[in-house]
Amino acid sequence: MKEIVESFFKNESIVSHQIDSMNAFVATPDNPDSLMQKIVDETRLSDEDESGVIVLDKTKTGGKEIKIYFGRQKERGRYIGDTTIRIDMPEIKEASGAINQITPQEARIRDLNYTAPISLKLRVSEDGIEREPETIKIGEMPVMVRTKVCTLYGSNLDRYIEKTNGEKNNAPVNGTRKQKLQYVGEDPTDSGGYFIIGGSERVIVSLEDLAPNKILVEKEEKYETQVEIAKVFSQAGGYRAMTALEKSRDGDINVSIPSVPGSIPLVILMKALGMPKDNEIHDSIFSVNSMNPIIYYNLEAARDPKIHPPNGVVTTEDAINYLEKRFAAGQAKDFREKKISQIIDKSLLPHLGDKMEDRYKKALYLGRMARSLLELNLGIRKEDDKDHLSNKRVKLAGDLMDELFRNAFQSVVKDLKYQLEKTYNRKKGLRIKPAIRQDLLTQKILHAMSTGNWIGGKTGVSQLLDRVSNVSTLSHLRRIISPLTRSQPHFEARDLHPTQWGRICPNETPEGQNCGLVKNGALLMNISEGSDILGIMDFLNMNGIREPTKEEGQMGRVYINGDLVGYHEDPIGLTQTLRMTRRRGELSSEINVRYDDSTNEVIINCDRGRIRRPLVVVENGKPNITRETLEKLRLGDLELRDLTSIGAIEWIDAEEEENLYIALYPYDFPERCPKCDTLLYRGIVDWVNQGESKMKLMCQKCGKEFEGKSLLTKEHTHMEIDPSMILGVTASMIPYPEHNSSPRITMASAMTKQSIGLSATNFRIRTDTRGHFMHYPQVPLVKTHVMDYVHYEKRPAGQNFVVAIVSYQGYNIQDAIVFNKSAVERGLGRSNFFRTYTAEERRYPGGQEDRFEIPTHDVMGARMENFYMNLDQDGIINPEAYVEGSDVLVGKTSPPRFLEEGNERLGPQKRRESSITMRPNENGYVDNVILTVSESNSKIVKIKVRSDRIPELGDKFASRHGQKGVIGALIAQEDMPFTESGIIPDILINPHAIPSRMTIGHILEMIGGKAASMRGSNVDGTIFKGEPEESLREELLKYGLTYDCTETMYDGITGKRLEAQIFTGVIYYQKLHHMVAGKFHARSRGPVQILTRQPTEGRSRQGGLRFGEMERDTLIAHGAAMVIKDRLLDQSDGTILYVCGNQSCGHIAIMDRRKGTLRCPVCGNTGNIHPVETSYAFKLMRDELMSMGVMMRLILGDLK
Amino acid sequence: MSSTREQKISIMEVRDNFMRFEISNITEGVANALRRTLINDIPKLAIDKVVFRHGQIRDSMGNVFDSSLPLFDEIVAHRIGLIPIKTDSKMNFREECSCEGRGCSLCTVSYNIDKTGPGEVYSGDLVPFTGNVELKPTDPFIPIIKLGPKQALLVTAEATMGTGKTHAKWQVTSGVSFKYHREFKINKDENEGWEKVKNDYPKSVVGETKEFLTITDDYQQRGVMNFINTSTHRSVINQTKPVEIMEDKNRFIFKFETDGSLSAKETIKIALLRLPGRLNILHESIISPD
Secondary structure (H helix, E strand, O other): OHHHHHHHHHHOOOOHHHHHHHHHHOOOOOOOOOHHHHHHHHOOOOOOOOOOEEEOOHHHOOOOOEEEEOOOEEEOOEEEOOOOEEEOOOEEEOOOOOEEEOOHHHHHHOOOOOEEEEEEEEEEEEOOEEOOOEEEEEEEEEOOOOOOOOOOOHHHHHHHHHHHHHHHOOOOOOOOHHHHHHHOOOOOOOOOOOEEEOOEEEEEOEEEEEOOOOEEEEEEEEOOEEEEEEEEEEEEOOEEEEEEEEEOOOOOEEEEOOOOOOOEEHHHHHHHOOOOOHHHHHHHHOOOHHHHHHHHHHHHHHHOOOOOOOOOOOOHHHHHHHHHHHHOOOOOHHHHHHHHHHHHHHHOOHHHOOOHHHHHHHHHHHHHHHHHHHHHHOOOOOOOOOOOHHHEEEEOHHHHHHHHHHHHHHHHHHHHHHHHHHHOEOOOEOOOHHHOOHHHHHHHHHHHHHHOOOOOOOOOOEEEOOOOOHHHHHHHHOEEEOOOOOOOOOHHHHOOOHHHOOOEOOOOOOOHHHOOOEEEEOOOOEEOOOOOHHHHHHHHHHOOOEOOOOOOOOOEEEEEOOEEEEEEOOHHHHHHHHHHHHHOOOOOOOOEEEEEOOOOEEEEEOOOOOEEEEEEEEEOOEEOOOHHHHHHHHHOOOOHHHHHHOOOEEEEEHHHHOOOOEEOOOEEOOOEOOOOOOEOOHHHEEEOOOOOOOOEEEEOOOOOEEEOEEOOOOOOOEEOOOHHHHOOOOHHHOOOHHHOOHHHHHHHHHHHOOEOOOOOOOOOOOOOOEEEEEOOOOOOOEEOHHHHHOOOOOOOOOEEEEEEEOOOOOOOOOOOEEEEHHHHHOOOOOEEEEEEEEEEOOEOOOOOEOEEOOOOOOOEOOOOHHHHOOEOOOOEEOOOOEEEOOOEEEOEEEOOOOOOOOOOOOOOOOOEEOOEEOOOOOEEEEEEEEEEEOOOOOEEEEEEEEEEEOOOOOOEEEEOOOOEEEEEEEEOHHHOOEEOOOOOOOEEEOHHHOOOOOOHHHHHHHHHHHHHHHHOOOEEOOOOOOOOHHHHHHHHHHOOOOOOOEEOEEOOOOOOEOOOOEEEEEEEEEEEOOOHHHOOOOOOOOOEOOOOOOEOOOHHHOOOOOOOHHHHHHHHHHOOHHHHHHHHHHHHHEEEEEEEOOOOOOOEOEEEOOOOEEEOOOOOOOOOEEEEEEEHHHHHHHHHHHHOOOOOOOOOOOOO | OHHHOOOEEEEEEEEOOEEEEEEEOOOHHHHHHHHHHHHHOOOEEEEEEEEEOOOEEEOOOOOEEEOOOOOOHHHHHHHHHOOOEOOOOOOOOHHHOOOOOOOOOOOEEEEEEEEEOOEEEEHHHOEEEEOOOOOOEOOOOOEEEEEOOOEEEEEEEEEEEEOOOOOHHHOOEEEEEEEEEEEEEEEOOOOOOHHHHHHHOOHHHEEEOOOEEEEEOOOOOOOHHHHHHOHHHHOOOOOOOOOEEEEEEEEEEEEEEEOOOOOHHHHHHHHHHHHHHHHHHHHHHHHOOO
């Protein structure tokens, strides 16, 4: 089945869910039903207005009826006609007015937004006479890299290259795609799936959310009693509202509606919705006889004149009167009607519609909610599992952009109407183009994208793309976050749920407060795009479904996307037929169905955002896939989506999976190959004759076939493609994870994301503010299959170390690592660190601007000449210059900040020095100097400084098993223990690191690495199918090593043989980006804060090291008063205050510097003034109190 | 103790860059001192200073090349530093040289690389031009860098003498190790398959008495455990009483190889010469405690 996985990764990108989602969103000519177009069609100015059209106020147009159509018209439930909105290629309008298409790399370097213009086609009808449609640019839309509208997308790139070739003539017009990508400065294997805003890459992280429009029943503790609640998060368009039904202890069923205070009795609300007859209400709720008492009780309560005087609520009018009285008492009839309509049409269950005629539907729906509620109450139904993935939906970039665009577009249309009405001029007629404010849309979207603050108060939606290593980037693009608050426990929500199998990685999650809330997609996961409901409705109508008016005894209910659509006599048969039809390709593969035998319901889903996974269909104990198809798949003649259309593979959501019986493995095999006697394991056994009656397996070692034992039975409905695909990207990098304790896998996947290596091949021209690059990254000796799929061998992040597990004088105690200094000198673990400094010649209002130049003497704050020595004439430093602490990189002067500044004498104003300098505690060589212009045509210079990071004491390293440690000592080669063959380990780790952590995978990898280095080929450590321990140990023996992987070692210092046999092996270690060079800090004296005069905080500001409360406590315990005074006063903010000694005054005196005298400004006292040592913070407090009118007098006295 | 007995050296194998020998009747301290000297105290030539030409580089045809390289200068310099160079052991350390550290032909060899892209730069492109010009890299095919089109590497470098104590690039030897002389005694009565074992090993390692078969692992890289565990003999050897191991802790089998800058013979000669010098340092520090 390897062919299926390989084909998946060959044809689909690892971030295809992001890209597909955006492709469905953007309006391109080949996709007339894009989400954007739908938003445009649905947009209306207010609830009363028609959608897709602006109608200008007649009073403002001089009586003319002017309509501006911007959306398509609706006909029979569908929008028809030409599309009205369109996105073009990403481009930038230069300051010169020229418009140029841009590439992602240009956007990154020039700090641009990678955005494409959105144009809208508007049709104006004036008194019924239609004008020629106008196409106008309304703003810009950020473009996701590698989507259809991106410059890098297949044919787009070809066209772009051809276009640019005219100017430079060196473009690879006939080159390969790889060459073309390289030509535009891209890493050919970069996945895309992110946006570029202001030059920085941003990801829209997928959001996990409770499924909308689904009735969820649960029990809740309220007022110390248990109540049953049925909830629906109703969602229509961009609007979301939760309607809840609650059954109290005494049997009352009440409905609470958003933006409505209190709750409304169910029966009254149903009556108000146009269902006045009691038996009708009863029928819509009823399902079993035991419900009757509760239903009757509620019906009676509504009719009871005592509760609802004078005559009880009987008719629809009564019910509406009741509502009017409650929510709009004492107001005009008009207003009352409007208010009630607002409540029951807009706020109540908006997904069912917002018109008068939808009211009856809502009544039926409420009845069904009540039925579920009562079924829960009577124990027929179980509480819905909120953490079950079938009750969750994932919002991808496309959905989140939908929200954003909907909001922004609405305000554009509103503004357009306002502007048109304001500027309408009878003579000149209607002019639309100047009335559209492009900025409004662009800024709204860009602001949200660059801050991550989405509409609806969500924060952190867009994040800066993690570029530490290639896998961290991929993992970031596959992240799924839950909006649940981090502070509350939510234990159940954090737990691993069985439905997450194959959809969400069980191991990759952060530790601590976000544990279990931040998740990552499993490898073969995809997210449903959704399909039209009409197709499935047609199918159901043809297969004998009954209208959902009345509960029909033994018939099964049929739901689509959580909504009851009818009843069916044979729900099991219906489910089967549906599946068969889908497998034939006659129904969309987006549809999933489940039959729930406990409630006799058929649940059909075809909405967006369900996490699905592919499974092989098994029928009659045989998979629906033949060797032939697999072979075609391997050769690329078929793709995965072809397999879904022939019914060989199905995408299954968590709901449908409840019905399935899935085989983990299709076959079993003997322990050893019957032909060549090698130890067999899943990784080297292939099933070679799928589709034939007698199962044939093949041993990859000898290539011979033998008979296998099928594990598939008639009961099986599906078969796992590959169980190793349950992990996510980072967890898949770990060899033998199934032998480790699970917390260590979690830690290892977190650390893989911090390991430095080759993150992108275009790193030399990238301008990330911080970046790392490893000098000699290696492909791990013990690999996993997934590494091939994510091209890990092309972007590795680590090195294979020779490791001995032995203590070394205590230098590797507590997880420290002893390093071989000579190995480090030969290049082990070396890396580079980059930092990019940016300077811009900014323009200020008033025509003034910054200048890159070497500041002269007359510039305020200019440094000594030698500080500018490294600079070139243009004020910018040269490449390969050595720079260190606070050296100037770009000489820059700015105009004076205030006009008064420096205005003491007449003459030209002095400019300010505003040079860009190195960080005080960093050094390095100038790697690259990039000079370009910004969007506003001001010069931008980006200077990349590189520095060597040679492993030193304190640098952090980790294996792929959560075994992290810092360097405890660098020991010369001759002092290290050595083996009889002369091998000296690269590192020594402490034996205590192993037993309590139970990282057996670590041990196995060491054995595997040793075997691999002897054998000369990689060892496969893929989860569930890697080369087993026994096979590795046999391999060791074969090459003359010991079975237990140990070596005899001699002490390098004394020359004596070590008593114990030392376990040594080769294992992949990762260098993590926490390095001493970026962290070490000390200060004796240094800068202080202006306000408090206390030392600054933080390494970057050369701050002090806090002598905190607990440290202070220790000194109190010692009675070391002088030390406390020294730390807390003398070395902090101690100041001398001159205090007026006048007993009735006590103010602070002023020193007259010129005369050298002291004088109290309040009482005029000049003689009786004394110096007092206080902290400056005290003086500050005194001043602040004074500002509030509180006078603090310092009354001096003699010490007694 | 065995120190009363006479020391004996027997050489087992000598190749240009490899040597294996046995010293008997020494303590492990002495053996280790020799091993450590071999690793860190053999003077050798290595490039210590690399000067890059930055900016435009022109070749003899007047074509213009760029000094920007695919690798950073630091990496290139580090790579050049690690290239083993043929060493004249008579050369001086710079700080001890008559030139007083200024650098002369007695202590310094200068090299240059002048290569234009596209193409690879190998250690063979490192050409000596002052000092003893015979001192070329031992292997001309060590890759240094791959140049792209329009790229050029123009570098001058200086090699000086140094020892492994300062930096690993001045290390002549690799794979230096010793082990105890060891014999495995197999009781013929208890191990029926002894004859198979005997036939499987070369005659030079097998000894035989009436009762016992002895095998030494002097010629083997691997140790005792390996011998027992080797799968072919596992069935032969009685698992309950496998073999008796006789270890002589005063008889050491040494082995090392060199990177070619010096021959193995030369290296051991220098090591044995420098060893007393090292002991002198110890001696002096004992008699004059400052």
